[in-house]
Amino acid sequence: MSPDILEVIDDGEPDLRLTEIALRDVVELVRIDLPDHEAEPLLERGFMPGCSLCPIRKSRSGDPIVMVDGTLIALRREMAGCLCVKQVGSQG
Amino acid sequence: MLPTAAPAPPPSGSRTAGNPPLIALVGPPNAGKTTLFNRLTGLRQKVANYPGVTVERKTGALRLPSGAQLEVVDLPGVNGFSARTMDERVTRDVLEGRAEGIRHPDAVILVVDATRLEPHLMLVEPVMETGVPMILVLNMWDELEARGGSVDTHVLGEELGIDVVPANARTGEGLDALDDFLEGVYERGPMPERPCPAVQNHPGGVPLPMADAFARRRRRVRGWTRGAAYVPAGPSAFSRRLDSVFLHPIAGPAVFLTVVVMVFEAMFAWAVPLMDGVEWGIATSGEWVAATLPDTWFRALLIDGVWAGVGSVLVFLPQILILFAFLGVLEDSGYLARAAVIADRMMYRVGLQGRAFLPLLSAYACAVPAILSARTIEDERDRLATIFVAPFMTCSARLPVYALLIAAFIPERPLLGPFLGTRAATLLGLYALGALAAIGTAFLLKRTLLRGQPSTFMMELPPYRVPSLRSLGLRLYDRTKVFLKRAGRIILVVAIVLWALAQVPRVDGAAPVIEDSVLGTVGQLIEPAIEPLGFDWRIGIGLVSSLAAREVIVGTLGTIYGVENADEGSLELQDALKRHLDLGSAVGLLVFFVFALQCMSTVAVARRETGGWKWPALQFGYMLTLAYVGAWVANALL
DSSP: HHHHHHHHHHOTTTTGGGGGSSOOOOOEEEEEEEEEHHHHHHTTTTOOOOOOOOOOOOOOTEEEEEETTTTTEEHHHHHHHEEEEEEEESOO | OGGGSSSSOOOTTTTTTTTOOOOEEEOHHHHSSSHHHHHHTTTTTEEOOOOOOEOOOEEEEEETTOOOOOEEEEEOOOOOSOOSSSHHHHHHHTTTTTTSOOOSSEEEEEEGGGGHHHHHTTHHHHHHTTOOOOEEEEHHHHHHHHHOOOOOHHHHHHHHHSSSSEETTTTTTTTTGHHHHHHHHHOOOSOOOOOOOOOOOOSSOOOHHHHHHHHHHHHHHHHHHHTTTTBBBOOOHHHHHHHHHOTTTTHHHHHHHHHHHHHHIIIIIIIIHHHHHHHHHHHHHHHHHHHHSSSHHHHHHHIIIIHHHHHHHHTTTTHHHHHHHHHHHHHHHHHHHHHHHHHHEEEEEEEEGGGGGHHHHHTTTHHHHHHGGGGOSSHHHHHHHHHHGGGGGGOOHHHHHHHHHHHHHOOOOOEEETEHHHHHHHHHHHHHHHHHHHHHHHHTTTTTTTHHHHOOOEEEEEEOOOOHHHHHHHHHHHHHHHHHHHHHHHHHHHHHHHHHHHOOBBBBBOOOOOGHHHHHHHHHHHHHHHHGGGGOOHHHHHHHHHTBBBTTTHHHOOOOOOOTTOOOOHHOOOOOOOOOOOOOHHHHHHHHHOOOBBBBBHHHHHHHHHHHHHHHHHHHHHHHHHHHHHHHHHHOOO
């Protein structure tokens, strides 16, 4: 097994999605599972790999409002489900 | 005083063909770009459309303390240069010097929100790469300081190699610091034509995956802000408290509904005295003109054509102004973004999205501004669907027609005690029918012509702010001009044409009876087509004339039935209608007006906004078919 692949596995929980994160938990964005043209508006608004995200509120239908870069952005739950994140702090 | 003490005359060497240098205002949405534009130019603004596309182009004159004059253009707000939306394409094309009808800017003022410095600084590099001289304005500086943030603007300026100005566009604080830069632009004069690199998110050079390109740019931004000892603003406690109510899972939707009801109430209750006032003004001035001029064909044209036609548009101005005042306050305060988020899930189910909420709400006043405001919808299919269904919302031009027919044909009886009578219920039913048609049509469109991947929806929620009266006033002034120009011109032409068609062929040098006029002939020609609906040639003429604008039918029917000064409250006109229509055909006529796209202004705006005749033609045909079938069904059932 190449070290690259090991690294990915070591990252742990690569499939944790933003939709699964509890309100007020700060997580780090790992990757956006969307084609470039759909990811671009997210990137423009500061959703880029490595940034911290924090879901602040959820609507009754589960659409989150996320704090990124000091700005509040409302997303649909479908899009939030395309954001792969990892917990920060909890796993060192 | 010595002549030398006078302000220095503008330098002449660098001047070309009288055009002052052009300054472009660039920045993300909600960063205060337009507030700055209003500050710099005041009432010296004009609004036009970019040729080909219909993103509004706002330009204005700026006078420097030295007396030198510059031209400023307020470009649409952008988050980046991926050119997904029309707004982004226009901003990019202007910066690249490729936009039709506007010169290549000689300088750029990049306006960013100091409280959201890091994401907004992502725009610095792409703009800088164009080579156009630029200055960076950190707007809302007072808010950054109030929330405990800071940044060393001198260091930031040194790192970027440009001047950085902390400012507060709302109060004008700090804007003096722009003068030196602008004087410099003026001294240099317009830049010679030059090639310009493409403005894009993807920096030139090595192609990288999109995410990496952004991440690299972001690292550079972080390098600058670290160097300049940037301390970000703390969270706004005020905004958080308001959001805990406005975005609350239960209170949020309740507030949302209250706001919508309030906007309606304002449009339909508060506007009435103002509209009566405007009507009175038009009638009085018309009488005055009629009394002053000799009785010739020209007077008839002026009074029956121009005054009646333009008056029918002017009367809606108070309603539209009230709507825009409300929308302005809602937008500038930051609430509208929340409303769109609350509405999104509901609209998504029918095939639209949260950003369509504002256009569809505006459409209850008038479809023209509604279609124009659909520009903010990034997804092209969602935008087309919104434009397509907007004319189904009950615009205020339908109201006089509804009022006339309901008063004539629906007897007033209580339905729900003192709360709801048959007439009010009919009116509500007509509103509901329009809304249902809009929902059904959007649903249908997104499963047929506009089928595709579900659109993405993302909404930035800016901090709440107290709206500035100055900006609000300028916005209303601006909207009034645009509305009068767009709608007024069409109505004026149609009113004159209709009047002329009713005047020929002349009988003994006078106008013929309406039945024998060209207009009457047209009505008789279409009579066989509308007979199944229970309409005769008189209604036919009314329908033809109402193609220009729905409310025209009231005046036309007045002319046909020979009722002087007919309006929707005229008892004489109601009686005449009762003689020629039965209940079935009257309800049919109401249903026809719910569905049909009888509004040339809407068709014209839809053509411009969709870039061709295909969509408005489809829209017109579809709505007419629905109207015809609906009226036939109503006539057959009742």
